[in-house]
Amino acid sequence: MTRRFSAVSLGLVGLLLVLTAAAPRTEDRVPSSRPLERLIRHRLSALDARVGLHALHVPTGRQVAVNADEPMNTASVIKIPIMILAYRDAEAGSLHLDERYEVTLDNYRRGSGLIQTFTPGLQPTIRDLVRQMIVTSDNIGTDIALGRVGLMRVNEMLTQFGYQQTRINKSTGDLVRRVFVLADPKYSTFTDRELYELGLPPIPEDELQQILERVAREPAEWLGQSTAREMSRLLLQLLRGELASAATTEEMLDILRGQFYDSRLPRFIKEQALVAHKTGEAPPYVINDTGIIFHEGGPTVVTVFVNQNQGTVLEVEEVIGQIAKDLVSAWGTRRD
Missing domain, CATH: 3.40.710.10 (DD-peptidase/beta-lactamase superfamily)
Structure with a gap:
């Protein structure tokens, strides 16, 4: 992550918690972003793997879902x-x-x-x-x-x-x-x-x-199981402060922001976003990442589960990184 972004991020997170508390809670009734979804489906189709994805633009409720309700091997995401x-x-x-x-x-x-x-x-x-x-x-x-x-x-x-x-x-x-x-x-x-x-x-x-x-x-x-939609929902609840007090919520978000492994969701967006996330893997077969992307016009919650992968770890990480970049590009300006 860049020092420029992280220097202001701590103050922004508190503001984001306030903003997202009033954000739409009817995300399941909001139509998906179809052009963005087509692009993401195209990227995922390049993988020889079983995939599940759910992404939610918190301010507007826009979402992208690909096999989002299929039970997946979480590995360490659990x-x-x-x-x-x-x-x-x-x-x-x-x-x-x-x-x-x-x-x-x-x-x-x-x-x-x-x-x-x-x-x-x-x-x-x-x-x-x-x-x-x-x-x-x-x-x-x-x-x-x-x-x-x-x-x-x-x-x-x-x-x-x-x-x-x-x-x-x-x-x-x-x-x-x-x-x-x-x-x-x-x-x-x-x-x-x-x-x-x-x-x-x-x-x-x-x-x-x-x-x-x-x-x-x-x-x-499996160590654990979930769906892309449920894991995204859990992070959304955490972001909104629904699981603990404000101080405790901030401490947990700080832990997620400190994630050591940054070759997936943060891969191509380190200059313009901060990602609070958790990876999970059993390489090369399971390569996962779930997180909250704090970006201009965001935040965005996203979960990508890649199971039964027959390709390389690098191929999967590149795709996950590109998807995160696509989300920030598409949802980088707030739409009310």
Whole structure:
């Protein structure tokens, strides 16, 4: 992100929250932007993948939807509701975000995140762990945070807010364990620490890829699921301050703005927009991004799920980046 934009963005976000509170809430009754939708469909058609997309221009309610109600593999995008529940629990007084947690080898997880690169014994706060869960998609932070709030409670919160398709299915540790068990059932008795020390199942590369593709493809194996429309709606609720107090909402948006991985939605718009977003991936099969694009004439909420991808990661990231650029170009001037 550019320093010029970020220097004023914090003040703008507060103003945007006020503006969007009064924005149209009838987005489902507003016709889609047909020329824009045709362009986006054309871009998505270049991918050898199953795709779902939903984009909403918050000030006007204009939207673009492509397979927006199809259940998709979220990968780490499902970490957003974990963050939301953690902050809601903190507001309720049942979770103390400044409490320090000693990270031991038993907590270590492979995959995304930086905490595994530190010596065991690190004592971050719960707030730090939640931030890393989003910013670097840290799997250690994810499983500690999920253990504190409870997997079932995350899904109960989603049900309470009317989400029918958005669910977290398992921890990242359980997902890793499933990969090992598919390679050899004997690994079902191994501890998380033992699996971490193994790294990957000791099987031929082609067999491992078959397992990883199966885990990415079959819904029963997914870390989480959602639809593009539901995930966009969740971010819209967050933006409008409907899920937490104003101060807590701003802190969660700040975490999303700090996203480390910027090769998708922000790819081509870093000079004119700020993106608060969360990626998710199981490369090359799952490449996702969902976020709020703060731009002149915006904001715009967008979710792009790409599943069962048979092409390269770069191809998908280029398409997602172009779509974000298309949205900012089309919706960059406010239309009342």
